[in-house]
Amino acid sequence: SAVISQKPSRDICQRGTSLTIQCQVDSQVTMMFWYRQQPGQSLTLIATANQGSEATYESGFVIDKFPISRPNLTFSTLTVSNMSPEDSSIYLCSVDRANYGYTFGSGTRLTVV
Amino acid sequence: GENVEQHPSTLSVQEGDSAVIKCTYSDSASNYFPWYKQELGKRPQLIIDIRSNVGEKKDQRIAVTLNKTAKHFSLHITETQPEDSAVYFCAATHSGNTPLVFGKGTRLSVIA
Numbered sequence: 495s496a497v498i499s500q501k502p503s504r505d506i507c508q509r510g511t512s513l514t515i516q517c518q519v520d521s522q523v524t525m526m527f528w529y530r531q532q533p534g535q536s537l538t539l540i541a542t543a544n545q546g547s548e549a550t551y552e553s554g555f556v557i558d559k560f561p562i563s564r565p566n567l568t569f570s571t572l573t574v575s576n577m578s579p580e581d582s583s584i585y586l587c588s589v590d591r592a593n594y595g596y597t598f599g600s601g602t603r604l605t606v607v
Numbered sequence: 608g609e610n611v612e613q614h615p616s617t618l619s620v621q622e623g624d625s626a627v628i629k630c631t632y633s634d635s636a637s638n639y640f641p642w643y644k645q646e647l648g649k650r651p652q653l654i655i656d657i658r659s660n661v662g663e664k665k666d667q668r669i670a671v672t673l674n675k676t677a678k679h680f681s682l683h684i685t686e687t688q689p690e691d692s693a694v695y696f697c698a699a700t701h702s703g704n705t706p707l708v709f710g711k712g713t714r715l716s717v718i719a
Contacts (some may be wrong), residue, residue: 509616536696537651537709586650588707595641596698598650598708 500599502587506578507606514573515602517587522567528560530603531584543570577606602606609634611699613710615714620687621718628713629678639702640673640680645694645712654695656677658702687717 499522529537539550549562563571587599612632636658643651657664657671673680698707
């Protein structure tokens with residue numbers, strides 16, 4: 495299956511600060527997806543990142559809060575800005591690899607204090 | 608947009624028994640339906656998937672069935688083992704670079 499390297503794996507951050515999460519894929523993919531998984535909950539799509547264009551955000555998520563970069567076909571970053579304790583979650587990137595299905599990065603466990 | 612409902616939210620079975628988890632979807636254009644297993648502290652792992660041109664797919668103790676008319680699909684695990692204990696998520700999408708929409712998950716406990 496696709497190898498997705500995601501970092502950091504975890505972080506504890508002060509409220510009001512920002513954290514940038516990186517995902518590197520071992521091959522070129524058209525779309526990269528960013529999800530949030532709150533404690534004990536399912537995965538909720540934040541946005542879809544397409545190289546060369548602005549990310550498409552789901553209802554309830556805005557670019558100012560979750561800016562995304564997609565500089566090439568193997569890499570993307572998600573920034574969680576001006577963090578509050580409610581942002582404490584696991585953040586996951588995902589890609590669709592033909593014949594392998596949708597695979598996920600290892601996740602970033604964020605705690606905001 | 609797509610909406611995926613998943614039931615039950617929790618399921619306890621005795622080791623060796625079968626477990627069934629059911630999902631319904633709303634968008635008739637969805638044509639790809641994967642199932643993920645997530646163990647505590649780990650990423651979701653794809654365990655089986657089915658496309659809309661197939662009614663059933665089996666992989667050892669795991670099977671998935673799809674009823675396109677009723678817009679529901681199910682995960683069947685036979686001869687359950689303690690290591691099957693995890694949270695299972697169903698999902699749906701149009702295949703081809705569109706995001707997955709997930710159900711709320713089922714916490715399966717297999718009691719030895």
